Amino acid sequence: MAEIEIKNLRKEFDEFVAVENSTFKVEDGEFFMLLGPSGCGKTTTLRMMAGLELPTSGQVLINGEDVSFKRARDRDIAFVFQMYALYPHLNVRQNLEYPLRSQGNPASLIHEKVAEVSKILKISHLLSSPVGRLSGGDRQRVALGRAIVRDPSAFFMDEPLGALDAEFREEMAEELRALHDRMGATTIYVTHDQLEAMQMGDKIVVMNHGVIEQFGAPQEIYDWPATKFVADFIGFPAMNFLPLGHHKVSVGNTFVAYKDYQIDVPACLEEFDGSLDVGVRPEHIRLSREPGGIPATVVASEYLGTTQIVSVEIDQAILKSRVSSTEEYSVGSSINLIFDYRSISLFDHSSGRALQSEGNREVLACG
Ligand SMILES: Nc1ncnc2c1ncn2[C@@H]1O[C@H](COP(=O)(O)OP(=O)(O)O)[C@@H](O)[C@H]1O
Ligand SMILES: [Mg+2]
Secondary structure, eight states: OOOEEEEEEEEEETTEEEEEEEEEEEOTTOEEEEEOSTTSSHHHHHHHHHTSSOOSEEEEEETTEEOTTSOGGGSOEEEEOSSOOOOTTSBHHHHHHHHHHHTTOOHHHHHHHHHHHHHHTTOGGGTTSBGGGSOHHHHHHHHHHHHHTTOOSEEEEESTTTTSOHHHHHHHHHHHHHHHHHHOOEEEEEESOHHHHHHHOSEEEEEETTEEEEEEOHHHHHHSOSBHHHHHHSSSSOOEEEEEEEEEEOTTOOEEEETTEEEEOSOBOSOEEEEEEEEEOGGGEEEESSSOSEEEEEEEEEEOSSEEEEEEEETTEEEEEEEETTSOOOTTOEEEEEEOGGGOEEEETTTOBBOOBTTTHHHHHHO
């Protein structure tokens, strides 16, 4: 078992701060995602958690024990990298046996373990193949197998599916999640792909420029982003923002004004006086031909099978609405926008921070 916690973990490379003071806790058995754009500090965070990089300051605790200065090999964890680090001159069986041999296990146990793991990963028929001849997906399975045979208490994976093509990635993502559910070992997984994180993770940490923007379950983060960065990074199309300009909100307010119109929102829980943006997901904008709502003009529509993305213009802003494909919205036509008030976020335009409301109260409180 492994419960992993980091406290005020920080990494500087000379003057450059790669990871700001990061704090979060990974519960035992969780599938935990470190998500963010390239260069935001995911790998550096993971390497510090694993003991491959020394922190500038802060702590790493595994099961309550401070391991900040313990080396990786003394932490009972296994790595799976993007570049499957296999021994090219060995076959699949030898690659799988390698970590067990270096631990000095008896031959019978090695044989048993390799058989078990290759069955789980569906590579039993490949055991005598040279790894050089395997497809990308199979190579990645062998790399996983090499991590799994050791029975570590935690797995650390850095973009393990990044090198696979889309079709394999999807398949391996499902397999990885199923494997995790079966083994139950704590897994920390780095990705820049928000879909992968949403699909596989129990919890997600969203990072940007070395800073943790939000920490929570996928649905919490999707429904109630703590910042505009998260709102924009998660979900496709991203959350829409409608700038209101300078606006004053008081505790208990249940609507904001956009020109002569009123936009209902979940009750506000904080005072705010500044530049304000309304945030609404595409599926929470309804397009109505009845009177009422905010008038807009259809500027484009994109067919996606059962749904379509309809772009509408109000003043200078373009908003995207996800609606059923059964309706037709012709370009240039007038339409009224109705926002689902239960799902609306308000953001401080300058800092990007979400205002506390009845909607996001629990989510932002734990972040
Ligand atoms: N050894 C290093 N020396 C100097 N800068 C580094 C080093 N490792 C990473 N960085 C910088 O730290 C930042 C975060 O890197 P990294 O953790 O690899 O990001 P990510 O994995 O999110 O893409 C990047 O700007 C990167 O250039
Ligand atoms: Mg990286």
